[in-house]
Amino acid sequence: MTGIEHLLRPDLRGATAYGAPQLDVPVRLNTNENSYPVPPEVAADLTAAVAAVATDLNRYPDREFTDLRAALAAYLTDTSTDHAVTVGPEQVWAGNGSNEVLQHLVLAFGGPDRTALGFTPAYSMHPIISGSVGTTWVDGLRGQGGTAFDLTAESAVAQVREHRPHLVFLCSPNNPTGTALDLDVVEAVYAAAERAVVVVDEAYAEFARPGTPSALTLLAGRPRLVVTRTMSKAFAFAGGRVGYLAADRALVDALRLVRLPYHLSSPTQAIAVAALRHASTLLGTVEVIKAQRDRIVERLAELGLDPVPSDANFVLFGGLADAAQTWRDLLDRGVLVRDVGIPHYLRVTAGTPAETDAFLGAMAEVAARATDRSAL
Incomplete structure (x- = not known):
């Protein structure tokens, strides 16, 4: 904004625009989209x-x-x-x-x-x-x-x-x-x-x-x-x-x-x-997604994390020593989740069973490091 910053409304100066990462990765579970394509x-x-x-x-x-x-x-x-x-x-x-x-x-x-x-x-x-x-x-x-x-x-x-x-x-x-x-x-x-x-x-x-x-x-x-x-x-x-x-x-x-x-x-x-x-057809994936959401909650708890029981198509989970590092560790494994800015928490969208498999598999690999607060 070089040269026009002083023209911007004072309350907008220095503000950051809304935006979630749009990265080309195998498993995108960061924006709460429905993973199923339109039939x-x-x-x-x-x-x-x-x-x-x-x-x-x-x-x-x-x-x-x-x-x-x-x-x-x-x-x-x-x-x-x-x-x-x-x-x-x-x-x-x-x-x-x-x-x-x-x-x-x-x-x-x-x-x-x-x-x-x-x-x-x-x-x-x-x-x-x-x-x-x-x-x-x-x-x-x-x-x-x-x-x-x-x-x-x-x-x-x-x-x-x-x-x-x-x-x-x-x-x-x-x-x-x-x-x-x-x-x-x-x-x-x-x-x-x-x-x-x-x-x-x-x-x-x-x-x-x-x-x-x-x-x-x-x-x-x-x-x-x-x-x-x-x-x-x-x-x-x-x-x-x-x-x-x-x-x-x-x-x-x-x-x-x-x-x-x-x-x-x-x-x-x-x-x-x-x-x-076509509401009934398009909403036909809702129950499948809810099942994946509940599966995520159950498995993350087994891994020693702190998932929040959810009524949405995503799960917020805590118990992370360093949320930003865990986000990077998951991304290194091809899984994109959302860092929502809450210390020690990340959010993951409930997607297809295959996407859930990928996320939970990646979390199992990083869980020990993710929950090790002695590393802080």
Whole structure:
């Protein structure tokens, strides 16, 4: 940035852009992607969907992405259980990945002289997005009254009352810990944060263990509550860049004030609708991935490490003498995992059985050194 640093906004000077290593290695388990490729029959339908809109690319796309909102609402609606959820198209918003959806929320309800609160460690883009539009970020704390990464209702409410934020970010399941929130935490935070929009980031909701209810069940009667989701993870659609949210209609309407015109392209809308037609097929890998996740937790514990039980498609594991060195040792063996910046911890995505074999085999080779704190 030589020559222009002084022109940059003061709060951005010296900042580091978000980015995970994109390395050409045999086993990539660092970004929580779904390791399974899009099935050929689904890919064929996606190709046909793009072809169907290609001749109309001289026209702007549907600004209201009407078909996509209807398809997403139908996907979210579930009246088959005791935790019934009914979502209408008018309650749905979408963007180019959930990060754009989160950005719309901060643009609308954050900004200068406003504060956003999250509970660290959590998704690293929440503070980055907040800061990018001048919102003051507050790092809330976990582990108050529970285990190291738990967030209790009592602790969360106390922090909300202390900081009086305009936005509150909750992650369930949380990234990078994989831990899910009890809904009493969401309810308590919502009640305490009387002037705040409360955002529950459920990017990994489809991987949650049985009996883990979604915050979607709390939407009725809570006009300041938002639940964000993504098609990147469970749908194996990270390259499609489609994220979305469900909220009260009035809140969704407010997001039109800050979105760029025609922000969702015609091909994006077309492939997302097509993918949702194949939801059962694309979600068919979820149970296999969950089995690999649980296998990772079990085996890492046998190796003397400290894995965190997970409701996501990844596992955070601790007990490492030197996390950075263990990351390099795994990379030397062709396995890329994520150093999330928590001392003595790394995070690994649950992939295919073969990828899990490779990771666990590599960990078995480095486990003695990885857990030997006398080397420090």
